[in-house]
Amino acid sequence: MALREQDLVLSSLPPSxxxxxxxxxxxxxxxLMALLISITGMQQVKLAVIDALVPxxxxxxxxxxxxxxxLLFTQFSIVRSxxxxxxxSGFVWTALVVIPWLLSFPGVFAPHGLLGGSSSExxxxxxxxxxxxxxxxxxxxxxxxxxQPAKRLRQLPAATAILSCIVGSAAVIAGATYVLxxxxxxxxxxxxxxxxxxxxxxxxxxxxALLSALAISLLWIRxxxxxxxxxMVVMLVFLTEVLISSFPVSARFSLGWYAGRTCSLLSxxxxxxxxxxxxxxxxxxxxxxxxxxxxxxxxxxxxxxxxAATIAHEIKQPLSTIITRAETGLRWLDRASPEIDKAKEQFxxxxxxxxxxGAVMDGIRGNFKKDPxxxxxxxxxxxxxETLTLVHGDLQQHRILVRTEPHAGLPQIMGDRIQLQxxxxxxxxxxxxxxxxxxxxxxLGVRSEVGKEGNVVVSVxxxxxxxxxxxxxxxxxxxxxxxxDGMGMGLSICRSIVESHDGSxxxxxxxxxxxxxxxxxxxxTTTALASV
Amino acid sequence: MARxxxxxxxxxxxxxxxxxxxxxxxxxxxxxxxxxxxxxxxLIGSNAVNCVVSDIHMPGMSGLDLMKHLAAQGTxxxxxxxxxxxxxxxxxxxxxAGAVCLLRKPFEINExxxxxxxxxxx
Numbered sequence: 242m243a244l245r246e247q248d249l250v251l252s253s254l255p256p257s258x259x260x261x262x263x264x265x266x267x268x269x270x271x272x273l274m275a276l277l278i279s280i281t282g283m284q285q286v287k288l289a290v291i292d293a294l295v296p297x298x299x300x301x302x303x304x305x306x307x308x309x310x311x312l313l314f315t316q317f318s319i320v321r322s323x324x325x326x327x328x329x330s331g332f333v334w335t336a337l338v339v340i341p342w343l344l345s346f347p348g349v350f351a352p353h354g355l356l357g358g359s360s361s362e363x364x365x366x367x368x369x370x371x372x373x374x375x376x377x378x379x380x381x382x383x384x385x386x387x388x389q390p391a392k393r394l395r396q397l398p399a400a401t402a403i404l405s406c407i408v409g410s411a412a413v414i415a416g417a418t419y420v421l422x423x424x425x426x427x428x429x430x431x432x433x434x435x436x437x438x439x440x441x442x443x444x445x446x447x448x449x450a451l452l453s454a455l456a457i458s459l460l461w462i463r464x465x466x467x468x469x470x471x472x473m474v475v476m477l478v479f480l481t482e483v484l485i486s487s488f489p490v491s492a493r494f495s496l497g498w499y500a501g502r503t504c505s506l507l508s509x510x511x512x513x514x515x516x517x518x519x520x521x522x523x524x525x526x527x528x529x530x531x532x533x534x535x536x537x538x539x540x541x542x543x544x545x546x547x548x549a550a551t552i553a554h555e556i557k558q559p560l561s562t563i564i565t566r567a568e569t570g571l572r573w574l575d576r577a578s579p580e581i582d583k584a585k586e587q588f589x590x591x592x593x594x595x596x597x598x599g600a601v602m603d604g605i606r607g608n609f610k611k612d613p614x615x616x617x618x619x620x621x622x623x624x625x626x627e628t629l630t631l632v633h634g635d636l637q638q639h640r641i642l643v644r645t646e647p648h649a650g651l652p653q654i655m656g657d658r659i660q661l662q663x664x665x666x667x668x669x670x671x672x673x674x675x676x677x678x679x680x681x682x683x684x685l686g687v688r689s690e691v692g693k694e695g696n697v698v699v700s701v702x703x704x705x706x707x708x709x710x711x712x713x714x715x716x717x718x719x720x721x722x723x724x725x726d727g728m729g730m731g732l733s734i735c736r737s738i739v740e741s742h743d744g745s746x747x748x749x750x751x752x753x754x755x756x757x758x759x760x761x762x763x764x765x766t767t768t769a770l771a772s773v
Numbered sequence: 774m775a776r777x778x779x780x781x782x783x784x785x786x787x788x789x790x791x792x793x794x795x796x797x798x799x800x801x802x803x804x805x806x807x808x809x810x811x812x813x814x815x816l817i818g819s820n821a822v823n824c825v826v827s828d829i830h831m832p833g834m835s836g837l838d839l840m841k842h843l844a845a846q847g848t849x850x851x852x853x854x855x856x857x858x859x860x861x862x863x864x865x866x867x868x869x870a871g872a873v874c875l876l877r878k879p880f881e882i883n884e885x886x887x888x889x890x891x892x893x894x895x
Contacts, residue, residue: 553859554857557857557878558788558878562786563879569792569882597788
């Protein structure tokens with residue numbers, strides 16, 4: 242299964258048809274409920290004053306918006322888009338502004354609130370900051386989201402960017418709260434009494450509604466991703482909240498006011514639910530991809546074994562004939578009166594079968610030289626990276642430290658991608674096995690460099706038990722192996738593959754311990770070929 | 774050569790089959806070759822042989838299939854199985870099927886003779 246990067250980044254994930262339908266249903270349901278409450282006149286019905294509900298609601302908002310902010314910041318640290326930073330800050334804003342809002346709410350911590358003195362004006366001002374602020378963040382998100390990530394932002398550590406956003410939001414909210422507390426006597430009045438609102442509030446509510454509507458239309462015009470879709474729903478709920486709690490009449494603890502708070506909770510948790518759901522799905526997809534990769538690797542290794550078994554079988558057939566014929570020939574000659582002619586027949590057959598064995602060999606060699614069309618231009622550094630991904634599990638299991646030193650200006654080479662990957666996989670697997678049974682430091686070094694005559698040189702170095710000097714000469718022999726269950730075909734096949742690419746495979750000791758296998762591939766000649 | 778035995782050689786690899794038939798003949802045995810187990814079953818009829826030497830892996834009926842077929846017919850002709858494969862579990866399969874020996878190619882003719890003479894005691 243090919244997993245593309247955009248399938249894993251939530252902010253760029255396109256919504257599926259089901260998700261679109263679900264979002265539409267949620268939006269319709271909320272708007273219908275709001276309309277029902279409004280039209281029937283129930284909006285103004287006064288309900289019981291439940292003081293405990295306000296702090297509960299406030300805490301729920303704080304927690305859910307904080308978690309949403311954390312999840313979105315995590316997404317930002319992956320893709321570094323300015324838009325994501327802005328929308329995460331929006332959730333930080335709504336989470337933090339709840340704190341002074343709760344402190345100031347009359348009857349929660351003190352009869353007139355902790356901040357507001359005798360009036361509860363500050364509560365409404367903070368509510369305005371909260372509800373006018375968030376749509377502005379969403380508008381900024383919608384405007385920024387198609388922009389290319391700024392270079393400056395890419396170089397800035399993610400933690401620094403995130404921390405400055407949190408500190409910035411906190412500072413603005415703290416500053417605003419301070420100003421409100423100090424100048425509360427001079428502020429225009431939102432409230433007529435403890436329960437009912439003045440005309441100024443209705444204008445403010447209208448402005449908040451307009452900001453939300455603007456945010457929705459901007460998101461609609463530039464809609465692309467799942468996040469856009471659900472932010473639209475959130476803004477619609479936001480809009481509904483302001484309308485239902487303010488029009489036709491705005492009063493605390495009316496049905497409209499309670500409905501507004503419910504909407505608020507919903508808008509706060511919607512994105513959170515969607516994010517959590519999508520993260521789980523992406524996680525499942527990742528697990529699937531990792532499994533597929535290890536299966537693919539297993540399949541490739543089995544193929545190697547199967548090829549070796551087939552070769553062995555093909556060679557044994559003429560070999561058996563040769564031995565049987567030779568024995569028969571000897572027997573004809575071994576008689577008291579040797580049967581020369583019959584022995585000659587046997588020897589002629591031995592020659593024919595010797596030739597047949599040779600032809601089998603040529604056939605195998607031919608397999609390695611097959612169709613030059615499957616050779617493609619490839620970047621060795623990418624190949625190294627992909628191969629290391631394949632053995633990631635083994636490396637972790639054996640606690641092996643990987644040091645890669647890719648050469649940045651490596652020329653591309655022309656080669657059979659699968660075969661060269663098999664060579665790399667084989668060399669790396671050997672290195673892992675050499676280090677697995679050994680105490681002390683385990684470091685796998687994989688580096689690429691430009692060698693003499695512009696060759697591409699790939700070295701796989703381990704800190705394993707190394708290769709005895711008397712073994713170095715035979716290590717590429719087909720039947721040589723130091724592994725109890727190995728058949729010794731690995732390195733000899735590797736050398737055949739590299740040589741069929743006009744390259745060479747070398748081995749020398751690593752210092753202070755271990756071995757280095759070096760694959761030299763000719764880049765210059767193939768580059769010249771390509772320019773023809 | 775103490776006695777005359779008729780031996781059937783079944784192998785889809787022609788060069789080896791012919792070599793083995795000639796080798797057995799040079800040793801004084803009566804020997805005939807068959808390119809497949811199906812050929813053997815069809816042609817042998819009532820001319821029972823003393824021993825069958827059969828390859829395991831052949832297109833169509835395998836050496837093991839042939840043994841099942843012979844057992845179903847009530848034939849008690851001893852069978853020596855031969856193979857060019859390296860699969861580790863073949864000995865067990867051959868033993869379960871009731872083969873006298875399993876020889877892995879390449880083998881020496883004396884090993885085969887030992888198996889045949891051991892199987893056809895009387």
